[in-house]
Amino acid sequence: MKIIFNTKAYFLVLLLSSLQMMAQQDFGKVAGKISLSGNTAAENISVTLKGTKYSDVTTVSGQYEITRVKPGTYTIVIRAVGIAPLEDKVVVTAKQTTTKNFSLNESQEDLQEVVITKNKYKQDKPSMSLRLQTPVLEIPQNIQIVSGQTLKDQQITSMSDGVIRNVSGAVRLEHWGDLYTNITMRGSQIQAFRNGFNVVSSFWGPLTEDMSFVDHIEFVKGPAGFMLSSGDPSGLYNVVTKKPTGVTKGEVSALVGSFDFYRVSVDLDGKLDKKGKLLYRFNGAAQKKGSHRPFEHNDRYVIAPVISYQFDDKTKLTFEYNFQYANMTEIGSYYVFGPKAGGYATMPRNFTMTAPGIPDTNIQDHSGYLQFEHKFDDNWKLTAQTSYFKYLQQGYSSWPTAVGPATTANGDIGNGDIIRNSSIWDADSDMFLGQIFVNGKFNTGAVSHKLLGGIDLGDKDYMADWGQSHDLDTAANPFNIWNPNYGTPSNGFPQFDRDTPLSQRAGGLYGSEYASGYIQDELGFFQNRLRVTLAARYTWISQTSSYEDTREDSHISPRGGVSFSVTEDLALYGLYDQAFIPQTGVVSSGEVKPLTGNNLEFGVKKDWFDGSWNTTLSVYNILKKNELTSDPASTPARPLSIVLGEKRARGVEFDLRGKIFDGLNLIANYAFTESIVSEVDPTVSLATGIKVGDVVPGYAKHTANAWLNYTVPAGKLKGFGASIGGTFLDGRQTDTWGEGLEKLPTYFKLDGGLSYEIGKVKVTANVFNILDKYLYSGSYYEWLQAYYWQSEPGRNFRVGVTYKF
Incomplete structure (x- = not known):
């Protein structure tokens, strides 16, 4: 033998x-x-x-x-x-x-686009902020990139404004208005990154990015902790901001739409010296935005300058600053509450419970980046970057104290009495983040190596005052949803203490420090036809909270992947990856531990017709341990969490994007997702009723999206374009464990538009919710014995004009 x-x-x-x-x-x-x-x-x-x-x-x-x-x-x-x-x-x-x-020399003819790929909806390589040197086709992981042209064609103005239709399995069941993005994918909320930095400092943040300074967005399915510090096993999205291209050009856009929507933006790109070593990029935007609900608005102002200096062929320094200012109606104004007997959507979609006269909520979001790049030679490169994020919020949050009786004596819908409440929400967040990593290429005999190694450092602090609250209505004179009075509330407007420094009145204090080191080697065999990825990351985290003692923990997360090119345009891959992330929250019993999880994934990637379009098919199995989730017994005055033993998410994802033929571009995707409790502590099960096999809140079982765009490439109608797209969600799970008596219905939204481009001018008009359906998202709140939901606008439009120079 x-x-x-x-x-x-x-x-x-x-x-x-x-x-x-x-x-x-x-x-x-x-x-x-x-x-x-x-x-x-x-x-x-x-x-x-x-x-x-x-x-x-x-x-x-x-x-x-x-x-x-x-x-x-x-x-x-x-x-x-x-x-x-x-x-x-x-x-x-x-x-x-x-x-x-x-x-190459710049052409003196009219510049339309210098950044050229095979088509406008497909990008073949990830940004350097993902730290990879490998084309997307060859990476043993599902990565979907939403291009800048996609954002323009769909008239997307912020990260929470329709981006997710371009990625399989991504949903926002709790919309949170146009304030926080909060994307769920593969059964969990995914982490938010910007230029490779994890920018999450609290459960709610960060402030959703305005698209004026965004180049493209990368969705990474699975942990990917080896690349971008700690991250959820379900994945992350990485917002890549615009950088100088070295070509002098500019663009001005104006956009108007339904519900008093007005927006202007500018994008300037060029050189500050004759040799082209000192480059700049400036993006700015101003937006006035109303709502289909009365008394509600969300205005934005954005500036984003970037300066880069190329010392020589090898060394480059880049400084970037992003500032976003939001002035909006109080947080939560977009929710409507109804009694348990009534169910969802019992009120017209333009109904509001806000009280005109509550001061606006103001948010200032600052972020600065300094990046140093040095190439030792064509094979080795060092990147070091640091960033500082400052988030300031002064505002209010609305949430009812009580929702009237569920039913009358004869069993009809209740009397509609609600006691509205307004609480303070002042917040201050600081994040200091640093990264240094090396990319290298070398061979050992017939085996090629793509090496990645680096260190991540971070220090995050978040404090908030949400402890002051005020009932707007009284039991004797409540707000009635059937006969609303939008005058001065019966109990008057709140008068909160803001003279005391926030650091002294903050009831919520959260902090974390982390340091990690990682190394990855992608080994290429048979002229890189077979690629084997081996990686590991060591992470140390210290967490502080006003609710519990400081906790420290560390973990080694391994990673292994295989990708095989069956042909030059067909690759098979398999991946095993782990994740390790801190958690914050208050539990009634037990201990809050960092979340650990692993992802097992297999997939097929294919480029069609010389790379004109691409498909990705993946299947995965994710296990997460120690994850915090909301306690059904939680109240606004005392938000509590529970620790689940283990949850399992499984699914299938399919993505297609690219140019089908000249002029015709398509984005289409489908995902099947299933997430259940696979283990639960008996004590938790007894206290909450949660048991093995229960469905985990916060996802849609079936999601499907499509966006088709055709632009006439030649002839008398050259430059004329038309688009059509739809979103379908079925098996939607609410964001809370309380199921109530009614499930969220199937969701379908149809959008479309026309465009015309001639010379330097392009006009684009889109109609959203063409079928004028009553679309909403919401949950059942056990503590109030009530449903709450947020409606989307009915049929509405946007018309934009862009001038390039």
């Missing part, structure tokens, strides 16, 4: 070696750098070997790499709108790398 085993092992090694030798003999590689005038790196420029399917897109440093090219003589083509086309001959030799660098 030993001889047979040794013979088989020898035969296997011989076979693998033979295949590797064959691969080495058959293929070569073309690589290089593309620069604009002034030696500015040209990012996202398409590089193609003419008449073949071999192609790549340049990285942020202008680098491209076309692998597994058969030996021969080719014509390499560089072409982009606004840049003079460039072609050259290149000879590819087996087992050799042919280096071909290009320097």
